[in-house]
Amino acid sequence: MDYQQMEQSLKAVGDGNRLLILKYLSKEALCICEFTELLDTSQPAISQHMRKLKQAQWICEEKRGRWTIWSLNKEHGLFEVLVTLLAMLPEPERTVESLIAEGKKVNCT
């Protein structure tokens, strides 16, 4: 891995909201509409974070009808490092389970 790739990869994860997004994705694939509930941020902001994570090849998208389902890219050269980092972070307050309880979970599948 060269310095430029490493720099881009680390820059992409050097943001609190993106770390949170990745933390959620480390458990299950999700679509953007769910992140807007989970992260307390606007839809365009999330979309832009996704683009940045995708450019750094941290995540993969799968278009399914109206939804875009995002998941971690296990082929990333630093995937194991990412898993280690995410494991060190506490569980987010809001969970997908709480969304389901509130009836806000979108059934993308």
Next chain:
Amino acid sequence: MDYQQMEQSLKAVGDGNRLLILKYLSKEALCICEFTELLDTSQPAISQHMRKLKQAQWICEEKRGRWTIWSLNKEHGLFEVLVTLLAMLPEPERTVESLIAEGKKVNCT
């Protein structure tokens, strides 16, 4: 480790020049005057990178007379991760050995 600490740590290493500085420091402690030769950047730029790395607690400084000798902080919560990352990076073109050969190595010790 909380999200803010993780963000600060990752932001600090998300820069090519700082990765290079850390790569050098993974082999031996060095002072700034050596980095100005190794990195092809100005002394103030290096000094500012050092400050940022120190604020993120990646490195320690030891004042020794006129020199400030910098070394990796092995107590950092992500030290092992950093070592893993640095090991994935190629050896820099310029080496401390080449500085010695050119007579540019400062004897800080």
Next chain:
DNA sequence: TCATTATATAAGCGATCACTTATATATGCA
């Protein structure tokens, strides 16, 4: 077809980044 829904893109904005040049501080030595 037309309205709704999910997502992406564009443009704008204040904040931060990484650098520069200039200057300050502080140590060592003649």
Next chain:
DNA sequence: TGCATATATAAGTGATCGCTTATATAATGA
């Protein structure tokens, strides 16, 4: 003491960041 050396700080600058609001694209369903 006074000068050279090593480093830090300050101020300024263009680029990028992360967000916002507004709008575009694209798929679904009545």
